[in-house]
Amino acid sequence: MTAQRDHGGGIDAAVARHGGTRAAWLDLSTGINPVPYPLPRLDPEVWTALPDRCAEAALVAAARRCWQVPAGAEVLAAPGASSLIARLPALRVPGRVQIPAPTYNEHAAAFAAHGWHRAEERADAKVLVHPNNPTGHWYAPSDVDAPLTVIDESFADVAPGRSLVGLADRDGVLVLKSFGKFWGLAGLRLGFAIGPPGLIAPLRELLGPWPVSGPALAVGATALDDADWQARTRRRLEEDAARLDALMHSAGAEVAGGTPLFRLYRVAKAADWQARLARHHIWSRVFPYSDSYLRLGLPAPEGWPRLESAL
Numbered sequence: 001m002t003a004q005r006d007h008g009g010g011i012d013a014a015v016a017r018h019g020g021t022r023a024a025w026l027d028l029s030t031g032i033n034p035v036p037y038p039l040p041r042l043d044p045e046v047w048t049a050l051p052d053r054c055a056e057a058a059l060v061a062a063a064r065r066c067w068q069v070p071a072g073a074e075v076l077a078a079p080g081a082s083s084l085i086a087r088l089p090a091l092r093v094p095g096r097v098q099i100p101a102p103t104y105n106e107h108a109a110a111f112a113a114h115g116w117h118r119a120e121e122r123a124d125a126k127v128l129v130h131p132n133n134p135t136g137h138w139y140a141p142s143d144v145d146a147p148l149t150v151i152d153e154s155f156a157d158v159a160p161g162r163s164l165v166g167l168a169d170r171d172g173v174l175v176l177k178s179f180g181k182f183w184g185l186a187g188l189r190l191g192f193a194i195g196p197p198g199l200i201a202p203l204r205e206l207l208g209p210w211p212v213s214g215p216a217l218a219v220g221a222t223a224l225d226d227a228d229w230q231a232r233t234r235r236r237l238e239e240d241a242a243r244l245d246a247l248m249h250s251a252g253a254e255v256a257g258g259t260p261l262f263r264l265y266r267v268a269k270a271a272d273w274q275a276r277l278a279r280h281h282i283w284s285r286v287f288p289y290s291d292s293y294l295r296l297g298l299p300a301p302e303g304w305p306r307l308e309s310a311l
Helices: 011-018 053-067 081-091 106-113 197-207 214-224 227-250 270-278 301-310
Strands: 074-078 096-098 117-119 125-129 148-152 173-178 191-195 254-259 262-266 285-287 290-297
Touching: 011 270, 053 074, 053 191, 053 214, 074 081, 074 197, 074 214, 081 106, 081 148, 081 173, 081 191, 081 197, 106 117, 106 125, 191 197, 227 254, 227 262, 227 301, 270 285, 270 290
Parallel strands: 096 117, 096 125, 125 148, 148 173
Antiparallel strands: 074 191, 173 191, 254 262, 262 290, 285 290
């Protein structure tokens, strides 16, 4: 099984090709909330001491409350969802894995690196990116039907009512959560695995001691408990996504999917659209498997005039 790995970001390469300085670019190639959670004041000790169990327990408790984790499921904090994705295939003997495409490519790459083979159906493992990146498709509980099913909910916090975390106490079901997307703090490197003890225990061993930094433990616990900020943010993201759709529609693009954190458009020639925006130092996302898909994240409030002018 081979996997082609492409990602958003890459501003340095865009600068090298199209000029300008990194600070002058508007990066819309990711699905990261452009208005991040405001960082709380941190005790200086979180930077100098090894993370303690009390801080980890506080984070896990906040995660359980935020996502309404079933009592029979455990929560494991990790240094980003990507670190979990890279280790998940080691939970089972290599076999056949079903990964509905197109989707986030790191899952296929991780399973391939561990000797798994891609299958179209009836596989030993299954990966559901929920909602899917880049299409925004949501899955149903009936889709969770493999002996090992990984449900990647990196973007699901925009609509918590559609989460499948309620299945995380089932044997063979593992739900992934990303802190960086909805809360907008990707550089903090914080992610979560939620599942039955039989899956969480070996993952914990693979991560080793102190996997999450002291600052990430402290910030994460505060942010996950801030329900008011979360509600306000969901409303703003919905409004901004609708604004972006209207803007792109007026420029000749067709909405093809997405989530409130990123929008997917169908255009005549995606590479031409990307180059056109790049001339205005605005970076977008195109895909190697489609010449018509263009994905845009949401601009920060100060970025809207630049995007409107470029279009």
